[in-house]
Amino acid sequence: MGTSALGTSRRKAVVIMAAGLGTRMKSQLIKVLHPVAGRPMIHYSVRLGLQLGAERVVVVLGHQRERVEAYLRGAFAGEPLFFAEQPEPLGTAHAVSCAVPHLAGFEGDVYILSGDVPNLRAEALAPLADLPGALRLIGMAPRDPAQYGRLVREGDALARIVEFKDCTPAQRAIGEVNAGIYAVNSAFLFDTLGRLGRNNAQGEYYLTDLVQHAHQAGLGASAHVLVGDAAADLLGVNDRVELAEAEQRMQAHLRRIHMRAGVSFIDPARSYLHDGVEIGADTVLEPDVALLGATRVGANCVLEQGVRLVDTTVADDVIVHAYTLSEKAQIGAAAHIGPFARLREGTILGAKVRVGNFVETKKTTMGEGAKANHLSYLGDATIGAKANIGAGTITCNYDGVNKFQTHVGAGAFIGSDTQLVAPVRVGDGAYVGAGTTLTADVPDGALAMTRAPRRTIEGWVERKRQAREAAQKSKTE
Ligand code: UD1
Ligand code: CA
Secondary structure (H helix, E strand, O other): OOHHHHHHHOOEEEEEEEOOOOHHHOOOOOHHHOEEOOEEHHHHHHHHHHHOOOOEEEEEEEOEHHHHHHHHHHHOOOOOEEEEEOOOOOOHHHHHHHHHHHHOOOOOEEEEEEOOOOOOOHHHHHHHHOOOOOEEEEEEEOOOOOOOOEEEEEOOEEEEEEOHHHOOHHHHOOOOEEEEEEEEEHHHHHHHHOOOOOOOOOOOOOOOHHHHHHHHOOOOEEEEEEEHHHHHHHOOOOOHHHHHHHHHHHHHHHHHHHHHOOOEEOOHHHEEEOOOOEEOOOOEEOOOEEEEOOOEEOOOOEEOOOOEEEOOEEOOOOEEOOOOEEEOEEEOOOOEEOOOOEEOOOEEEOOOOEEEEEEEEEEEEEOOOOEEEEEEEEEEEEEOOOOEEOOOOEEEOEOOOOEOOEEEOOOOEEOOOOEEEOOEEEOOOOEEOOOOEEOOOEOOOOEEOOOOOOOOOOOHHHHHHHHHHHHHHHHHO
16 A cells, blocks of 8 residues: 555544734734635635545634634534634644644544635645655745745755744745645644743744654654745735735636636636636636626526626526626526626526616516516516516516515516506506506406597697797897
């Protein structure tokens, strides 16, 4: 059996450190709840821990503990998630020791991650399973090693990590640094944590001191160092600049996944996707499309410029024309929506529906092939299959206190500029004349209209002009 098979079969637990202050965010909101691709950053760390197959994921929290815990309990209900409190941020080793009570009886590898590294994915962690030693870590050699802890080697062995603030000038020149991602043998970890001091430049309990202990005890420490572009996935978020960089990196990653699955992006950098959005093959995204929340788009669709879909389900072969906004709606196969349409919560559009410019829908169902092509408000309504809603039709669904339903039957024809005063029903195949204010039901197949009788007054304009001129003359004389 190779080391790889041995490595991956070891039991795993995960500790996620997230009790730091995050002051550089300059925010009321704790750092790990700031979103990247629509999810709080810490979501990605917890999800990664579970993907690794961890028996337990322990999250160490301090500030806004209740808020973070409430979010994670909701997002990962039923998963083996535990919460530890670090009352004061006394350093990374102290943070991990706060998690230890939740690891009682565990034997295997304890993976230690941070809650602020949203682009870290399982591929980057894979080498940890195969490295030798009681402590294994992922390092990086970035162009600017900045203030990261330096990896000090003795020959091939990793001898210790020296924090930037504790470094000699020679140590500062080391290009290999600690990314803060570890796999540690549990017995070694539990045994050693309590023996670490805080005699250093920051007066903190340094988790990185474990390296020296492993090396000196002959248990071994090792590092897998990522170089070039791959190292950028390891970068933590400390301020809004790094938050924006992490977001861009995540966006590029999500786009690549969709493109490889058959989705076309006309101008990739000008789209915005949330994590978890689904898009079918042969769908095309024009510039400035945003797909957010639990949105799912089918195959062979066109999303034109400026389309914003939130929690929206789109079937196959749909065209969403430019600048359409949709929230909590469903769009049926081969429908054409927009430009400038607004679909609100509870909109359910059947196959081949047409919803055109400046049409707003809310809690409205439209049957297969129904049309509302221009300038309408359809709220609390059911529109039958193949019904035609004329330009300027509105449902008067609200009397200032209560909402009422409108029903338009299959194949009905609603003339332009009609007000459907709810509650009201238009029967199957019925017609409503243009300009009607409809306050009572229309039977199947009937015509209804309300229209003031027309008057025509011949010569009125000329008589009016003469009267005006006469009045002007008498004033100037
Ligand atoms: C740490 C490492 C450093 C490494 C760097 C990578 C130590 C001593 N140093 O630096 O070698 O290059 O990470 O990013 O570990 N945290 C707590 N409680 C605390 C302190 C920190 O939960 O008391 C959490 C933070 O929220 C964060 C993580 O631990 O998620 C790392 O802390 P941070 O202060 O960013 O890292 P450094 O200690 O500067
Ligand atoms: Ca620190």
